[in-house]
Amino acid sequence: RVQLRSEGTVSNPVAFNRDLFGWVLENLLKNGIDALVEGKGTITVRLENDDEGGVRMYVADTGKGVPARDTAKIFEPGYTTKKRGWGMGLALVKRIVTQYHGGRIKIATTSQHGTTFLVTLPPANSAVAARH
Numbered sequence: 001r002v003q004l005r006s007e008g009t010v011s012n013p014v015a016f017n018r019d020l021f022g023w024v025l026e027n028l029l030k031n032g033i034d035a036l037v038e039g040k041g042t043i044t045v046r047l048e049n050d051d052e053g054g055v056r057m058y059v060a061d062t063g064k065g066v067p068a069r070d071t072a073k074i075f076e077p078g079y080t081t082k083k084r085g086w087g088m089g090l091a092l093v094k095r096i097v098t099q100y101h102g103g104r105i106k107i108a109t110t111s112q113h114g115t116t117f118l119v120t121l122p123p124a125n126s127a128v129a130a131r132h
Contacts, residue, residue: 001039004029007046013124014055020096027089028059028117034082035063035115053123058108060116071107102126 025045032043041062050056066074073079075094080087097105097119108118 002033002036003042005042005044007044008048010047010049010055012049012053012055014121015124016101016121020100024093024096024119025057025059027093028119031089032059032061032063032115035061035065037064041114050120053126054103055121057119057121058116059119060114062114064114065112066107066110066115068110071110074107075105097121 029043029045033039036043043062044058044060046058046060048056048058070079070081075090077091078087079090094105097103101121103119103121105117105119108116110116
């Protein structure tokens with residue numbers, strides 16, 4: 001009922017912790033699956049080189065989207081739309097991406113037809129990556 005797709009390749013080198021970044025990807029995928037209407041839809045992970053030498057990763061779902069009133073607080077600890085859960089997933093995702101990897105994460109697009117998250121990681125040889 002859920003189609004998982006991957007697109008793109010990258011050649012820019014980035015530094016990342018495999019376990020922590022794996023958790024970031026897992027959380028974004030699980031949230032995307034949870035957002036699908038009646039458990040049906042597509043989750044797409046697309047990679048591309050960033051113009052600044054890093055890498056961009058888009059995680060897109062065809063789910064119900066994030067309400068406009070919630071986009072500013074979606075990464076805050078305790079925020080959740082689920083009946084079960086602590087609301088810590090996206091807060092931890094943001095912390096891992098920004099504080100540990102020196103990257104950025106944001107909602108690139110959202111509508112009633114789905115949401116796309118954009119994760120940007122700096123080049124491996126950048127000053128930002130060297131601090132982490």
